[in-house]
Amino acid sequence: MFSQRELERYKRQIMLFGEGGQERLKKSTIVIAGAGGLGSPVALYLAAAGVGTIKIVDNDLVEQSNLNRQILHNDRDIGKKKVDSAAEKLQSINPDISVWAIHTTIDATNATSLVGNADGIVDAMDNFATRYLLNDVAITKKIPLFHGAIRGFYGQATTIIPKKSACLRCIFPKAPPPEVFPVIGVTPGVIGAVQATEVIKYLLNIGGLLTNRLFIWDGMQASAEEIHVERDPHCEACGTKKEMKRKRT
Amino acid sequence: MNVRVRFFAQFGELLGTDIIAEPSSGVALDSLIKEIASKNKEGYDAIFDEHGSFREFVIIMRNGKRLDMADAKKARIADGDEIAVFPPVAGG
Numbered sequence: 617m618f619s620q621r622e623l624e625r626y627k628r629q630i631m632l633f634g635e636g637g638q639e640r641l642k643k644s645t646i647v648i649a650g651a652g653g654l655g656s657p658v659a660l661y662l663a664a665a666g667v668g669t670i671k672i673v674d675n676d677l678v679e680q681s682n683l684n685r686q687i688l689h690n691d692r693d694i695g696k697k698k699v700d701s702a703a704e705k706l707q708s709i710n711p712d713i714s715v716w717a718i719h720t721t722i723d724a725t726n727a728t729s730l731v732g733n734a735d736g737i738v739d740a741m742d743n744f745a746t747r748y749l750l751n752d753v754a755i756t757k758k759i760p761l762f763h764g765a766i767r768g769f770y771g772q773a774t775t776i777i778p779k780k781s782a783c784l785r786c787i788f789p790k791a792p793p794p795e796v797f798p799v800i801g802v803t804p805g806v807i808g809a810v811q812a813t814e815v816i817k818y819l820l821n822i823g824g825l826l827t828n829r830l831f832i833w834d835g836m837q838a839s840a841e842e843i844h845v846e847r848d849p850h851c852e853a854c855g856t857k858k859e860m861k862r863k864r865t
Numbered sequence: 866m867n868v869r870v871r872f873f874a875q876f877g878e879l880l881g882t883d884i885i886a887e888p889s890s891g892v893a894l895d896s897l898i899k900e901i902a903s904k905n906k907e908g909y910d911a912i913f914d915e916h917g918s919f920r921e922f923v924i925i926m927r928n929g930k931r932l933d934m935a936d937a938k939k940a941r942i943a944d945g946d947e948i949a950v951f952p953p954v955a956g957g
Contacts, residue, residue: 654957742957767954770874787931788953790922797956804957832873832951837882843949844929 618642622712626666637820638666642713644819645669647731649722649750650740651698652676653799654764656688657808658738658815663706665816669714670706673730674698675721685801722746727753736818738811739763739784744791748853751776751784755854762814764807767797769835771807774826774845775814778854781827782845785853806833866890866944870901872908873951879908894927894940895919898950912950924951 618626618635626638646667648655651674659672678686678693678701686698693701699717706715722730722741727749731737737754739761741747747763754761754776761776763784776783810831817823830843849855870884871877880902888897899917902909914920918938925937926949932940942948 650957652957740957742955744953744955747955765954765956767874767956768878770954772954788922788924789933792922792953792955794955797954799956834873834877834882836878843926845931 619712622666625710625712629665633820633822637822640819641666641816642668644736645671645732645734646736646738646815646819647671647673647734648738648740649673649746650738650742651686651688651702652682652740652742653685653766653801653804654808654811655702655738655740656686657805658740658764658812659688659702659706660709661809661812662738662815663710663713663715665812666710666713667815667819669716671716671718671730671732671734672699672702672706673718673720673722674702675719685799685804687801687805722749724749728756731757731759734759736760736762736815738815739765740808740811742797743794744788747784748791751853754778755783760818762811762818764804764811766799766803766807768799769803771803771833771835773807773810773814773831773833774829775818777825777827782847783851783854786848786851786855787830787845789848789851800835803833803835806835866942868897868942868944869947870898871947871949873949874954876908876911876950876952879905879911888942890944892942893938894925894932894942894948895938897942898925898948911952922953924953925949926951 651672676698678689678696688702688705697719699719703715703717731753755778758778764773833840868886872880925932
């Protein structure tokens with residue numbers, strides 16, 4: 617059941633998917649891994665849309681050099697935990713949702729419990745090591761992973777439905793070398809909005825997801841396209857021995 | 866024959882994003898990419914290692930299908946092929 621305030625808040629999107637759809641969003645839990653460039657727009661849009669429980673995980677403090685792109689945080693937040701800064705903004709945007717601020721480093725010892733019984737994981741990380749870990753957790757728990765990554769004016773996104781569509785390792789078997797990447801804030805804005813759109817469609821079971829498709833955005837050329845990708849039966853993360861055997865015979 | 870080679874992300878910034886090449890028949894895919902990339906050392910070094918092999922994280926697509934590294938080395942280009950070369954980006 618919704619309060620009058622909620623009905624008013626969500627009026628324009630209830631026009632799209634009804635109170636039943638809004639109820640599904642309200643009952644959903646999404647883990648956002650990262651409260652930085654991608655995590656900011658993803659969290660803002662999911663909070664505004666009324667995703668009932670948002671768990672946002674990050675181990676960093678807000679720094680001045682974050683503020684060109686990490687739009688959840690502002691100058692007054694410098695030195696604060698990013699997740700606390702994020703939770704404060706998200707709750708003020710939508711007091712009718714629950715926000716869990718989890719200040720920790722995602723690693724092999726805690727990834728599974730951090731994800732818990734969430735309905736989906738948003739990959740808003742800045743490194744492939746943690747992305748691969750989230751990919752493994754998504755596969756084990758059979759919950760979707762909404763991938764996004766950016767560099768400069770360029771970004772990519774895909775949606776992974778474990779065992780049904782290509783996983784992160786099927787598409788990117790090897791991580792690129794770590795770097796301090798250049799970025800302009802609009803790029804994670806575009807890709808984060810794509811990821812949030814995917815989450816909402818998945819939760820509502822509407823539309824066509826970015827499964828088996830890598831969405832590519834080149835802001836410099838104002839060009840968007842997609843590359844068809846597919847599951848790799850030999851994938852070390854989601855390929856099964858059974859599938860490998862079947863492939864060989 | 867005509868082949869379209871597309872470079873994405875920083876590869877595109879260094880080598881151009883969309884190149885129509887006219888290689889001779891039967892040329893190897895890696896030779897074609899090397900020839901195009903050799904016009905810019907930084908671009909070449911971003912894609913190939915010191916032994917002239919594709920760096921392991923480089924993604925090569927041929928007509929929309931990803932090639933694994935072994936296939937990318939031995940693949941022969943055919944007329945009308947569209948090759949995409951891109952790095953995964955990692956920032957967030």
